[in-house]
Structure formats: structure tokens, C-alpha cells
Amino acid sequence: MNLPTLPDTLREQHSGKGWPLALVGSLLLLVSGLLSWSFDPSILGDISIAFWPASLQLFAMILGAVGVLLALMHRGPLHRLGDWFDTALGLRALGTGSLLFVVFSLVAIASEAGGLVNVNPGGWLALAGALLLTVGARFVPQRQLNSFAKAKANPVLEIVVIVLGMAAILFGAAYVLGRDDPWIFVGFLVMAAVAFMALARAGFFTWMSHVAQRHRHVLTLAAFVVAFLFPFTQDGSDANMSIATQVLIFAATAIGLNIVVGLAGLLDLGYIAFLGSGAYVGAMMSNAASATIGWKPPFIVVMLIGACVAATLGLIIGSPTLRVSGDYLAIVTLAFGEIFRLSMFNLDGNNGPDLTNGPNGIPGIPDLNLFGFDFGKPHTVFGIQLGRFSNYYFILLLLIGFIILVFTRLNNSRIGRGWVAIREDERAAEAMGVNTFGLKLLGFAVGAFLAGLAGTIKAHQDTAASPDQYIFLESAFLLAAVVLGGMGTVAGVLIGATILKLLPEKLRFFSEYRLLLFGLLLVIMMRVRPEGLIASKRRQLEFHEDDEELAQEVQADHLIDAAPEAAR
Amino acid sequence: MEIFLQQLVNGLTLGSLYALIAVGYTVVYGIVQLINFAHGEVFMIGAFGALATYLLLFQGQTALWILPIMIIGAMIASVGTAVLMERVAYRPLRNAPRLAPLITAIGISVFLQEFVRLFFDKVPGTDFPSAKAKIPFPQIDVVTGRAFHPMEGVTIQRAAIFTVAMLLLSAVGLWWFVNKTKLGRGMQAVSQDPDTARLMGINVDRIIVVAFAVGAALAAIAGVAQGLQITNVNFKMGFIAGLKAFTAAVLGGIGNIQGAVVGGLVLGLAEAFITQYTGMLPDPFGQFGGSSWKDVWAFALLIVILVFRPQGLLGAKVVDRA
Numbered sequence: 001m002n003l004p005t006l007p008d009t010l011r012e013q014h015s016g017k018g019w020p021l022a023l024v025g026s027l028l029l030l031v032s033g034l035l036s037w038s039f040d041p042s043i044l045g046d047i048s049i050a051f052w053p054a055s056l057q058l059f060a061m062i063l064g065a066v067g068v069l070l071a072l073m074h075r076g077p078l079h080r081l082g083d084w085f086d087t088a089l090g091l092r093a094l095g096t097g098s099l100l101f102v103v104f105s106l107v108a109i110a111s112e113a114g115g116l117v118n119v120n121p122g123g124w125l126a127l128a129g130a131l132l133l134t135v136g137a138r139f140v141p142q143r144q145l146n147s148f149a150k151a152k153a154n155p156v157l158e159i160v161v162i163v164l165g166m167a168a169i170l171f172g173a174a175y176v177l178g179r180d181d182p183w184i185f186v187g188f189l190v191m192a193a194v195a196f197m198a199l200a201r202a203g204f205f206t207w208m209s210h211v212a213q214r215h216r217h218v219l220t221l222a223a224f225v226v227a228f229l230f231p232f233t234q235d236g237s238d239a240n241m242s243i244a245t246q247v248l249i250f251a252a253t254a255i256g257l258n259i260v261v262g263l264a265g266l267l268d269l270g271y272i273a274f275l276g277s278g279a280y281v282g283a284m285m286s287n288a289a290s291a292t293i294g295w296k297p298p299f300i301v302v303m304l305i306g307a308c309v310a311a312t313l314g315l316i317i318g319s320p321t322l323r324v325s326g327d328y329l330a331i332v333t334l335a336f337g338e339i340f341r342l343s344m345f346n347l348d349g350n351n352g353p354d355l356t357n358g359p360n361g362i363p364g365i366p367d368l369n370l371f372g373f374d375f376g377k378p379h380t381v382f383g384i385q386l387g388r389f390s391n392y393y394f395i396l397l398l399l400i401g402f403i404i405l406v407f408t409r410l411n412n413s414r415i416g417r418g419w420v421a422i423r424e425d426e427r428a429a430e431a432m433g434v435n436t437f438g439l440k441l442l443g444f445a446v447g448a449f450l451a452g453l454a455g456t457i458k459a460h461q462d463t464a465a466s467p468d469q470y471i472f473l474e475s476a477f478l479l480a481a482v483v484l485g486g487m488g489t490v491a492g493v494l495i496g497a498t499i500l501k502l503l504p505e506k507l508r509f510f511s512e513y514r515l516l517l518f519g520l521l522l523v524i525m526m527r528v529r530p531e532g533l534i535a536s537k538r539r540q541l542e543f544h545e546d547d548e549e550l551a552q553e554v555q556a557d558h559l560i561d562a563a564p565e566a567a568r
Numbered sequence: 569m570e571i572f573l574q575q576l577v578n579g580l581t582l583g584s585l586y587a588l589i590a591v592g593y594t595v596v597y598g599i600v601q602l603i604n605f606a607h608g609e610v611f612m613i614g615a616f617g618a619l620a621t622y623l624l625l626f627q628g629q630t631a632l633w634i635l636p637i638m639i640i641g642a643m644i645a646s647v648g649t650a651v652l653m654e655r656v657a658y659r660p661l662r663n664a665p666r667l668a669p670l671i672t673a674i675g676i677s678v679f680l681q682e683f684v685r686l687f688f689d690k691v692p693g694t695d696f697p698s699a700k701a702k703i704p705f706p707q708i709d710v711v712t713g714r715a716f717h718p719m720e721g722v723t724i725q726r727a728a729i730f731t732v733a734m735l736l737l738s739a740v741g742l743w744w745f746v747n748k749t750k751l752g753r754g755m756q757a758v759s760q761d762p763d764t765a766r767l768m769g770i771n772v773d774r775i776i777v778v779a780f781a782v783g784a785a786l787a788a789i790a791g792v793a794q795g796l797q798i799t800n801v802n803f804k805m806g807f808i809a810g811l812k813a814f815t816a817a818v819l820g821g822i823g824n825i826q827g828a829v830v831g832g833l834v835l836g837l838a839e840a841f842i843t844q845y846t847g848m849l850p851d852p853f854g855q856f857g858g859s860s861w862k863d864v865w866a867f868a869l870l871i872v873i874l875v876f877r878p879q880g881l882l883g884a885k886v887v888d889r890a
Contacts, residue, residue, distance in 0.1 A: 267667060269674075320875045326666055327603045328874050331814065335867040338811075342864045472807070476674050483671055516682040522675025523657050526668045 019075050021136025022091050026067025028129030029098060033061035035122030037105070040113040055184045056105045059191035060126050063098045066195050067133055070094065070202060074140060088142040090202025095134035097194030102130045104190055108183040145203070158211045159218055165208070166222040174233035177240045177506075185506050227397055231390040232381075241389035243505045248396040249275075249458050251497035254481040255403050255490060256450035261479065262488035263416060264443040265423030266321060267330040270337020271478050273317075274310040274448040276470035278455020280344060281306035283362040283465035284355065290362050292355050299368060303456045310452025311445045313340075318444030321437065325426070337475055345467040361466025368395070368460045375460070392461045399457065403450050404490050410446070411488075419443060473515075480522055486532030495533060570721030575840040581728035581797070583836020584735035588790035589813030590820070590828040591742065592650075592783025598759040598823030599779045600662070605673030606653060608810015609680035610646045610784045614791030615801040616684055616699070617645025622706045623696055632710045635792075642788035649680065650784035651777055659773070677807070685803040702802045705795035712796055727796040734789050739829055742782070746825065751778055759823065808863060812839075815870040821880025830882060839866050 033053045041049070053061060072078045074087035106123055110116045172192065179185045199205060212219045234240050257271045284293045285302045297305075317336045324332055348358025356362065367388070368375040375391040410416045418439045421429035430436045459465050477500055485496025504514045525532075589611050596604045621641025626634045653676055661669045688699035697703050707713070711730040715723045746752035757765040758775045766772050794809070795801050812835065820831025843862040873880070 265667075267670065320871065323875050324878065327670060328818075328878060330670055331603070331811075331818075332871050332874050334811070335870045339864050339867050342861070342867075346860050346864075473678070476678065479671065479674070512686065513682075515678055516686060519675045519677070519679030519682060523672050523679065526664075526672040526675070527657070527660055530664060530668045 018136050018139025018141070019071065021132050022074075022095070022140055023068065023071040023136075025095070025129045025131070025133030025136055026064050026071055028064075028132060029067060029102075029126055030061055030064030030129075032122050032126035032129055033057040033064065035125060036120040037123040037126070038109045038113060038120055039118050055179075055181075056108065056187050057122070059187055060098075060102065060105070063094065063101060063191060063194060064129065066198055067091065067094050067098070070198065074143075082143060083146050084207070085202045085204060086142065086145055087202055088137070088140040090198045090204075091133070091137035091140055093201040094194065094198035095130070095137040097190075097197055098130040099127075099134050101187070101190050101194055102126045105187060108187065112183065155215070159215060161208075161211065162215060162219055162222055166226045170226045170229060170233065173230065177234075177243070179506075182507055224397070224401060228394075231386055231393055232384050234390070238387035238389045241387060241393055243502060245389050245392045245396055245461055246505075247498050247501045248393065248400055249454050249461070250478070250481065250501050251494050252396065252400045252403050252454040253451045254478050254485075254493045254497045255400070255407055256447040256454075257478050258482050258488065258490075258493050259407060259410065259419075259450075260443050260447040261482050262493075263411060263423065264419040264440060266325075266440060266443060267327075267333070267479075268317075268444075268447075269330050269334035269472070269475050269479065270317065270340065271333070271447070271451065272470045272472075272474040273337045273340035274314060274451035275455040275458065276340060276344065276465075277310045277313055278306040278452035279459040279462075279465045279469075280356060280362075280455075281309050281452070282456035282459030283365055286362075286365045286459065288362055288365045290357055290364065292357070292362070299370060299456075303453055306456040307449045307452035310455065311449040314444040314446075314448025315441060317448075318441045321440045321444070334472065334475075337470075337472060341467050341470050341472075344470070356465075356467070359467060361464055361468075363464040363466075365459055365463045365465070367463075368392075368457075370395075389461075392457065396454075396457060396461075399453060403453075406446070406450065407490055415439060415442065477518070480518065483530075483532055484521070484525055489532075492532050570719070571844065573719070573722045575844045576837070577722065577724055577728065579837035579840035580833065581725075581731050581836070582840060583816075583833035584731045585790050585794060585797075585809070585832075586813045586816040586835050587735055587829045587832025588731075588738060588786045588793070589809060590816040590832045591738075591786045591825060593814050593817040594820070594822055594825055594828040595755070595779045595783045597817070598825075599755065599762075600658075600776055602658065602669050603673065603814065604658075604780070604783075605670065605810070606676040606680060607650075607783065607787065608806035608808075608813070609677050610650050610806075611787040611791050611794075611809055611813075612801075612803060612806030613649050613680065613684065614642040614646035614784070614788030615705070615795045615805065616688060616791075616803075617788065618642035618792045618795060619703060619705060619801055620645070620688075620691070620694075620696065624694060626706075630707060630709045632708060634706075635708050635711065638706075638708075639789060639792050642792050643785045646784040646788040646791065647781045650780040650787075654777055654780045659776075681803050681806070688803075699803050702800040704800050705798075707799070708796065712799075725797065727793065730796060731793040734793055735829070738786055738789060742786070742825060745782070751775070755779060811870075812863075812866050815866060815873065818870070818878065819873050819880055821882040824880065824882050827880055827882040831880065834881065835866065835869065838869060842869075 034051050034057075036049060037057055069078075070085075070087045070090045073081045073085060074091070075082070102123075106116065106119055106127065109119050109123060172188075176185060176188045179188065230244065231241060253271070253275045256274070257268060260266050260268045260271070282302055284291050285296060285305070287296060317333055320332050321329060344356045345359055347353060347355040348360075373391075375388065375395070378385055378387045379391065380386070418429065418434045418436075421432065421434050422436050422439060426436055462469075481496035481500050482493055483496070484499065485494065486492025500518075504511060510517070589607065592607045592610065593604060596602060596607070618638040618641055621638050622634065625637070657672050657676055658669055661672060685699050689696045711726050713726055715725045716729075717723060744752075746755060754765070754770045754775050755778065757768065757770055758772055762772055765775075790809075791801075794805065813832065816832040816835040817828050818831070819835055820827025820829070839862055842865045843859065846856055846861070846865070
């Protein structure tokens with residue numbers, strides 16, 4: 001969204017006209033949602049009725065509302081907030097983005113109904129509004145801003161903002177998962193991305209991160225409550241819950257990988273083997289007819305065994321790190337991953353002992369039954385029916401909570417600092433007395449342990465374990481989730497995992513081109529934003545070494561962090 | 569004895585193929601210290617390039633003179649791919665942290681596989697078969713057909729002879745190129761010290777492109793040889809072959825061109841012999857032999873080499889990069 005900036009003289013000459021234009025543009029966008037956008041009522045969830053906004057109209061109204069809010073913060077009743085937020089940059093991003101969104105909507109109408117003649121005045125009005133906003137925002141002058149470090153809002157207000165934000169996320173997620181029309185689905189994503197960008201440019205998320213630091217516990221609690229409430233919004237439908245459980249397993253594994261890659265900086269291209277070993281242990285010790293181990297301990301024990309087997313494999317895979325690092329380590333882990341898959345494929349009794357049933361895998365794994373709670377049966381809570389996948393969703397939520405806890409506690413500990421030191425300069429770390437080999441091994445083992453835990457549950461949720469689930473591509477996907485979201489952060493990995501699992505499920509029409517786009521995405525990400533969507537500042541610095549401003553920010557952050565500790 | 573000779577033949581054939589691909593890894597690594605993970609895909613595209621040339625120009629013919637033209641077609645496809653990928657994806661990342669180019673390479677690898685799978689039958693103006701399944705590779709007089717039986721129990725496929733011959737030819741050609749031409753000596757200079765080479769007036773960017781192109785050209789030959797040998801091609805053939813060729817490059821000492829050839833042959837022989845002789849052990853050990861475990865053995869060898877002798881058999885030209 002970086003359009004070439006206007007010449008300063010031109011901007012100063014017309015600086016007074018920018019704000020009214022932007023405000024009018026936003027209002028037009030807001031009003032256009034109330035008018036009819038199309039003649040054809042059968043498309044895009046009926047956007048043909050005036051004063052009854054649906055789908056794309058609603059999204060346009062949201063963008064318009066954000067625009068009005070930003071404009072009023074710049075000048076008008078909310079102008080005092082404008083001292084804190086960079087409304088000019090926000091409006092510019094919003095202008096460009098809404099133009100993109102409206103054009104997308106018009107293309108959607110034209111292609112669904114057959115031609116632009118089907119667009120009603122509402123659609124054209126939205127286009128006009130977006131154009132006005134885009135042009136106007138270019139002329140809005142920037143203001144001198146205060147630093148958020150000095151901002152002290154009412155704590156109650158801040159908590160309310162957190163809760164409202166979380167509620168918006170829950171509502172948005174429930175809404176977007178219910179959309180089956182790909183145009184509406186993508187339209188929502190475009191709208192959300194535009195609103196996100198505009199607020200981010202205005203500095204809203206910088207403020208949010210300061211708020212989040214002050215109320216970290218509230219934020220964590222709110223996030224979990226939202227995640228916990230999510231199944232109740234699905235009204236007994238298991239289709240979306242199935243996707244959600246897959247996202248959770250994927251995310252749990254990716255967070256484990258993030259310990260190895262994001263914190264310790266060791267590239268692991270065979271990570272799926274740990275999830276696989278957990279799943280195979282879960283399958284072999286289950287009550288499935290073709291399970292190959294006679295001993296059937298309670299599931300908690302199986303979980304621990306699966307995790308320990310994975311951790312042992314992690315130790316084995318990690319042991320070459322004593323001698324190998326960098327690219328060679330990546331290849332070693334890749335080879336281990338392939339050996340795991342091929343072994344699972346081969347150990348069928350003809351080629352070695354019968355452990356895994358070979359290519360057929362172990363099918364028919366029964367549902368979990370913990371303390372008399374049958375995960376296979378639907379349950380009704382407060383009159384809302386929760387299906388089989390919802391049950392797994394809750395246990396996976398517990399697991400992911402545990403994994404996030406392990407991740408953050410390790411990250412903020414002596415061990416985590418040791419990992420970061422190894423990542424940034426292994427020799428310097430060793431010279432400073434960091435036990436590099438021990439810590440690297442620990443990284444592999446902990447990551448593998450967590451993935452193994454997730455694997456045992458995955459076996460029951462999938463009802464089968466087979467070698468073709470654990471191919472190299474899956475490892476690449478996991479790595480992509482970490483890289484895309486942001487190395488070394490939990491939020492980033494959660495977002496990366498959600499994007500990578502959710503999009504292909506909802507956008508069936510491009511499932512054929514899924515991998516093609518995935519490959520392209522990796523290449524483009526590495527070129528445009530190698531540190532990921534939500535990067536920790538410190539990690540970001542490693543990819544942009546000559547960025548002085550960022551370096552000072554990082555230093556300032558660490559000084560702020562260190563000061564209270566020193567005072568204690 | 570027959571078994572030994574047969575495995576010697578198999579190992580040399582396999583090894584020649586690995587050697588041809590491994591040169592591409594080693595040349596690029598020697599100059600930019602980058603594991604071009606997508607090199608296996610360049611090999612695969614070479615095979616498809618040869619196939620496309622055949623289908624376009626000579627469908628149904630089997631004369632020997634077609635083969636050189638197919639090889640040229642394969643080279644155009646794979647050199648084009650390699651040069652494009654260097655220009656678009658790797659060059660912007662030249663000073664990035666080492667994680668970035670590796671992840672890019674994975675992305676390119678997935679992209680190229682899918683690109684061939686989805687679009688091979690959609691080339692306008694042609695009626696190529698869909699690449700979603702295996703496509704039969706054309707059979708050419710003299711280099712395919714009835715196998716030789718020099719003695720009882722030993723079979724030598726004609727395509728195997730072709731592969732070994734191509735390796736010898738390419739090795740001589742490569743030696744001449746690297747040691748006798750200006751570009752080749754430029755490559756040596758850049759691999760020793762890029763900064764000084766630049767000061768001496770060598771266009772380093774061009775040398776890097778040449779390195780990618782040379783590797784791709786040999787990979788294209790390997791692609792044709794592989795197609796003739798196993799009589800079909802598919803879009804997944806590059807992944808395992810690439811990984812093993814990388815093993816061969818490391819085995820010989822990465823950055824060392826002679827090493828890549830030696831490493832390829834040694835890896836091919838090791839794979840053939842281990843697979844054969846493990847299978848002849850008494851059960852339960854014998855179960856770990858045979859073709860279903862051969863990739864496992866190759867990968868185990870890869871790990872052992874990387875861990876215990878990362879500088880390879882002949883010694884790496886690049887020290888302390890891994």
C-alpha cells in the first residue's frame with residue numbers, strides 16, 4: 001500500500017481540502033451499504049435490497065465506519081485522540097484498501113451476474129466514496145505524535161477495549177467460517193486485511209501492544225475464553241469444528257517447531273516425524289483391531305509414552321547438532337524425516353518386524369474415552385449441541401494452552417535467553433559460558449515432546465495413522481506456518497497455522513492450485529517480509545541489520561524490560 | 569560373483585546419474601554457498617523438456633539422431649528454469665540470513681513440481697498428456713531396446729551404457745570448460761574469493777548465472793538418461809534424486825567438481841551393494857534389504873557423512889560453511 005507520495009508543495013497548497021474529501025468519501029462508503037448494489041437478488045447473499053445490507057455491503061459499511069472514525073479523530077469531536085494516532089497514514093492505507101475492496105466487489109458482482117450492467121447505483125456510489133477517500137487522504141497532513149509509552153488511559157477502558165477486540169475476533173471467525181460462497185469469504189478477508197492495515201498504520205496496534213503488556217493476564221484469559229466459546233457459535237455443525245481441530249493440531253505442532261526454529265534458530269525439515277511418532281504410538285497402543293502392541297494402558301500413559309518416544313527421537317535427531325549446523329543440519333533433519341516415513345511404510349512384517357501395518361497404516365482407532373467421557377458422542381451443554389469434533393477441540397485447546405505456557409515460560413527463562421544467544425552468534429554464546437550443545441539438544445527434545453503429545457490425540461481424532469500423512473511436504477507446511485506468522489512469537493504462529501489450514505479448506509475452488517500458491521507464497525514472503533507477519537522486534541532486526549531505527553527500538557525495549565528487574 | 573558384477577553395473581549406472589546431478593549442487597555451492605534445494609526440480613524439468621521436444625517434433629519416430637535434439641531441448645528447458653530462478657528468487661537474497669534462501673528454495677521446489685503437474689498438458693498448441701500420472705518416455709534406437717548379456721546372470725541395459733558414456737563425456741567437457749575457458753577460470757576465481765575476483769574485473773553476477781546454467785545443463789542430460797532408463801517420467805522424480813545427488817556432492821566434498829563425480833559413483837555403488845547384501849543376510853536382518861529399504865540406506869549414509877565427514881572424501885573447497 002505504498003503509493004508514491006505527493007510532492008510536498010502540492011500537498012501544502014491543498015492541505016485544507018484533504019480532510020473534508022476523506023470524510024465525505026468515508027460517509028459515502030458508509031451510506032452506499034444501505035443502497036442496492038445489484039439487480040440480481042440470487043447472488044452473493046442478496047445485496048439487491050436497499051436498507052437491508054448483506055455481505056459485501058456490510059463490509060463496505062465497516063470500512064466506511066473506520067474511515068469516519070479516523071477522520072473524526074483527525075479533526076472534529078475526537079481530535080484529542082489524533083495526538084496519539086497517526087490518522088493521516090491510517091486514512092491513506094484505508095483509502096487505497098477500500099478502493100481495492102470495492103473494485104473486488106464490483107468484479108464479484110460482474111462475474112457472478114454476468115457483466116457490470118448488473119451493478120446498481122449503490123455499488124457505483126461505493127466506488128465514488130472509495131475514490132474520494134483515496135484522493136482526500138493523500139492530502140491530509142500528518143501531525144506531530146506523542147509516544148504511547150507516555151499514554152495512560154483508564155485501565156477499565158483498556159480492558160473493555162481488549163474484551164471488545166476479542167469479541168470482534170470471535171464474531172468475525174464464526175461469521176466467516178459460516179460463509180460458503182468463496183466471493184464473500186475472500187471479500188471478508190480483504191475487508192479485514194484493509195481494516196487491519198488502516199488501524200495498524202494509524203498506530204492502533206502499537207497502542208494495543210502497550211495495553212496488552214499492561215494487562216497481559218486479561219488478554220490471555222480473554223483469548224482463551226473466546227477460543228472456548230467458539231464451538232458454541234457453530235450450532236452443532238461439525239464441518240467447521242473439524243477444520244478448527246485440524247488448525248489446533250497444526251498450530252500445536254508449529255509452536256513446538258517454533259521452539260527449535262524460532263528460538264534456537266535450528267532449521268528442522270523433518271519435524272512432522274515427531275507428530276507422526278506420537279500418532280503411531282497412540283495408534284499402536286489403542287484398541288484398534290490392527291493395533292500391534294497388546295498393552296493397552298490408560299490414555300494419559302499413552303500420551304506420555306508417545307511424547308517420550310518423540311522426545312527420544314528428538315534427542316537422536318538433535319545429536320548431530322554437536323557437529324553439524326546451518327544448511328547441513330537442515331538436510332540431516334530432512335533425511336531423518338524421510339527415514340521415519342519410509343520406516344513406517346516398510347515395517348509391515350515382510351520388510352522388518354510388523355509394527356505399523358506398512359502402507360495401509362492402522363485404521364479404525366476408536367474415539368477417546370477419558371473418565372467416562374466419550375469423545376465420539378455429541379453432548380448438549382446449555383441447550384447447544386456439541387459434536388464429536390467439538391469434544392476434541394476442547395482437549396486440544398487444553399493442550400495448546402499447555403504448549404503456549406511451556407513456550408512462553410521457556411522463552412522468558414535462562415534457557416530461552418541461551419537459545420537466543422545461540423541463534424544470534426553461537427561462538428560468542430559458547431564463549432560466554434552458554435552450554436550450546438546441551439541447550440540445542442534440549443530444544444529438539446522439548447519441541448519433539450510437545451509434538452508427540454499432539455500426535456497421540458491426532459491419532460484418535462483422525463481414527464487412523466498412515467505413512468502418507470507424514471510426508472516432507474507437511475514438514476514444509478509447518479515450517480511455512482512458523483515463517484509466515486513470525487519466528488519466535490506465539491501469536492504469529494497461531495495466525496500462520498490458521499491461514500495455512502483454513503484457506504485451503506474454505507477455498508475449495510483453488511484446491512488444485514493450493515500447493516502452487518503455497519510455493520509462490522514462500523518465495524514472496526522471503527523476499528518481501530522474511531521475518532513474518534508478526535515478528536518479534538529482535539528477530540526482525542536480524543533480517544534488517546542496517547535498520548538503525550529498529551535497532552534503537554529494540555535496545556529501548558530491552559532497557560525498559562530490564563529496568564524494573566534491576567530496581568527490584 | 570555374478571551378483572557382485574551385476575551390482576557393480578547397477579551401482580555405476582545409478583552413480584553416473586547421481587554424479588551428473590551432483591555437479592549442479594557443487595558448482596553453485598562452491599560459488600555462492602547456497603544449497604540449491606530446487607536443483608532436483610531442474611533435473612525433472614530437463615526430462616520433461618526432452619519429452620516435450622520429442623512430442624512436438626518427432627512423435628512416433630525412433631531414429632538415433634533425434635536424441636541430441638532432445639538433449640538440446642532438455643537443456644533449454646532446465647537452463648532457462650535455473651537462470652530464471654537465480655535471477656528472480658536467489659539474487660535478491662544474496663546478503664540475507666542463510667535461512668531465507670533455503671526456505672525460498674523449498675518454495676521454488678514445490679512451485680516447480682506443481683507447475684509441471686498442473687500445466688504440462690495445457691501448453692497452447694500442443695496435445696501433451698497430463699503430467700498428473702507417469703508419462704512414458706520415448707524409446708530411441710540403439711540406446712534402448714534389447715539388453716546385453718556379457719556373461720551368465722549379468723544384464724547391462726543399453727540406457728545404462730548411455731548414462732555412463734554421457735557422464736564421461738560431460739566430465740571431459742566440464743574439465744575443459746572450467747580449466748581452459750575464460751568463463752571457467754572466472755568461476756574458479758570467484759569460488760576462491762569473490763571480492764578479489766570482483767576487483768580483478770570479473771563480473772561476479774554473470775559467473776553465478778553461468779554456474780547455475782552449467783549445473784542445469786548437466787542435470788538436463790541426467791533427466792534424459794533417467795527417462796531412457798526407467799522409461800517414464802513424472803513430476804515427483806526430482807525430489808529423491810535431488811536429495812541423493814546432494815548426498816553425493818557432500819560425499820565427494822561440496823564445492824569440489826571432481827569430488828561430485830567421485831561421490832556420485834561411490835554413493836551409487838554403496839546403495840547397490842548395501843541393498844543387495846543386506847537382503848542376503850539371514851532374517852530378521854535380511855528383511856532390511858531389498859528395494860523398499862534402499863532409500864533409507866542412502867539417507868542413513870547421508871547423515872553419517874554429514875555428521876562425521878562433512879568435508880567429504882576429496883575435501884571440500886569451501887571450509888567451515890556448514
